[in-house]
Amino acid sequence: MKDHFNDLLAWRTQREASLRGEYSWLALAGLGWLEDGANSVGSAPDSRVQLPPRFPSLAGVLHLQNGAAELEPAPGVAWRLGEQPPLSGRSAALRDDSGGQPDLLYLDDLRLVVIERAGRLAARLWDPQHPTRLNFPGCIWYPPAPELRLLARVELYQPPKPVQIVQITGGEYTAHMQATLAFEIDGKTHRLDAEQMQDGRYNLMFRDTTAGKTTYGAGRFLISEQPAGDTVILDFNYAYSPPCAFTEFATCPLPVPQNILPIPIEAGEQATAH
Template sequence: MKRYFLILFSFMLFNCTDSLKEKGAPEYIDRIKEWRNKRIENLKKENGWLNLAGLYWLKEGKNSFGSDPSNDIVFPPEAPGFIGYFVLSDSTVTVKINDNIEVYENGIPVKEKLMRSDMDDSATVLQSGRFKWFVIKRGNLYGIRLRDLESPLLRDFEGIETYPVNSDWRIEARFEPYNPPKKINIPTIIGTTEEEVSPGALVFEKEGNAYRLDAIDAGNRLFIVFADKTSGIETYGAGRFLYADKPDSTGTVIIDFNMAYNPPCAFTRYATCPLPPKQNYLNLRITAGEKNYGELHH
């Protein structure tokens, strides 16, 4: 009996170890690993997601800001106490800086300025010490997004756990066009809904079952927001993101779930991520791509 359990344990250990092995041609595995490394580099950049330190929605009229608790918008304690104020008037945001405070835009001192939002060609980015901020627009909401260039999350970041690369999750899908392209509602984590254009659905088979995903037109590529049966358990609860090339001449699209990645909201509460539309919840365990960074990290 003892020998039986030893053999059984060895068999289970072998299968467990084998399941952690990567699968695919060496050049394919290297390509996915290179993509993942680039992804980490981008997260760590100054315009990445790891240094977000605040998101403050503006009220109509005057909004004072700085680290002093008496402000309408309270920056972290390392910022100056009273920096100035934002004025939201209809669809414009103007910033006015207090006389004794130094704030810069690209190294040039700023005292009063009309701020372009992230929905414009380029947002106005202001800086004081280790902090940078700019205006974001979401629906009818205007807010201030704050970056801390010395963010503890950036300093302590150790990467993202992923499933082993497995070429079985590089799947050929059939593109079913919507004619005309269909408008779909994409909910967001802040409670708003964005209307996006879907040029068609990606239809694929896995384990003998058919699945479909509505894709969003992202210019020269397709963008997919999806959730699956790993969501909230092994992967981020609010779904994952994925890009794919547009269909080739035969109407084929390659969906590579090894490149599925966490939305910014997996790392910070100061992002405004889209959520999967209900039709993109898959009754399938997609054991590929990034795993959950974890709500415990923020």
């Protein structure tokens, strides 16, 4: 039990350090959905992609054509692609994140990445100087609850179960749940649908009756331990808030109806005022 407690404290420390990182979720500063054709990028109020006020009113134009984005820098604006020298007026085609490794575009310390969500492209911005990051008060946690480290039964879906995932931004996409994880609390069985990760663990989002009270209203994420045969440990002490708990510029999925629990799960991360 002592090892579990020490592991939990170490994980919490790492979680908070990650949130405070220079280009963490707390540093998100904008999300501009792109339309076909020219999309202005700058600090002007009518910019399609709005930059912080310290940047030029027009810093460039993102051209979207046939599902691909290309940046045309404004004259004299020194955009950089990754670690390369400034573009110096040259246009640059940008790889979005659908393949897992998007191009990183920088203007001073501002980072811009093109993301794909539910078939649409958007420009996402990170600003290390964003007030949400600089003023983050820290995470709030429930006291460790060893009784909520539970053995769950893995009930596989064969074939995987297709479900519609609704995003907090209103988009939808289809995901495939590999299993439902059945566990007991106070003598009653509950089930949570989950996707299996490449390393074998299960990833899920759930909501319980603490949501909107002591925890983030849309729900929380949880990653299981490694399964052993047809069982797996679900340790709700590791439940954590999704990115949209900290920023309006995230595109988080919402829990599927199956994963809305009629009970409180008083363990893991609580809501943080920001």
